[in-house]
Amino acid sequence: MRSKRRVIGIIIAVVFVFLMSTFLLSNNLIEAQGTKDKQFTSIQVQKGDTLWKIAKKYMGNEYSSVDDYIEEVCQTNHIYDGKITEDMYLVIPYYK
Known part of the structure; x- marks a missing residue:
């Protein structure tokens, strides 16, 4: 039972990190595209x-x-x- 909770917790953490990194990267790309000289x-x-x-x-x-x-x-x-x-x-x- 504890190992299932641990695995689920790790999966949730990995998904969270993945979603946050995707969000941050997409914001940087949007900002870079809108940049003017x-x-x-x-x-x-x-x-x-x-x-x-x-x-x-x-x-x-x-x-x-x-x-x-x-x-x-x-x-x-x-x-x-x-x-x-x-x-x-x-x-x-x-x-x-």
């Missing part, structure tokens, strides 16, 4: 452009907010006052 492009600021408009055009779901994206654009381009002007060139991050 950060790219950069250069744009010339046009009349009427704002950091907000540029963010709406180029940012993806990788950023938690428009403000986070604008902050990265400002840091990348050494913009400390948050102001851009027409004909200025900006390095813009995006994901592909």
Whole structure:
């Protein structure tokens, strides 16, 4: 009787470990498939452009907010006052 319980316990443990490893591996594969590489492009600021408009055009779901994206654009381009002007060139991050 004890040996049957021991065998059943071992089988349950093996099945549990198998299911957990399968679950964890499938999650890693899903994450890897959804991973995008950060790219950069250069744009010339046009009349009427704002950091907000540029963010709406180029940012993806990788950023938690428009403000986070604008902050990265400002840091990348050494913009400390948050102001851009027409004909200025900006390095813009995006994901592909």
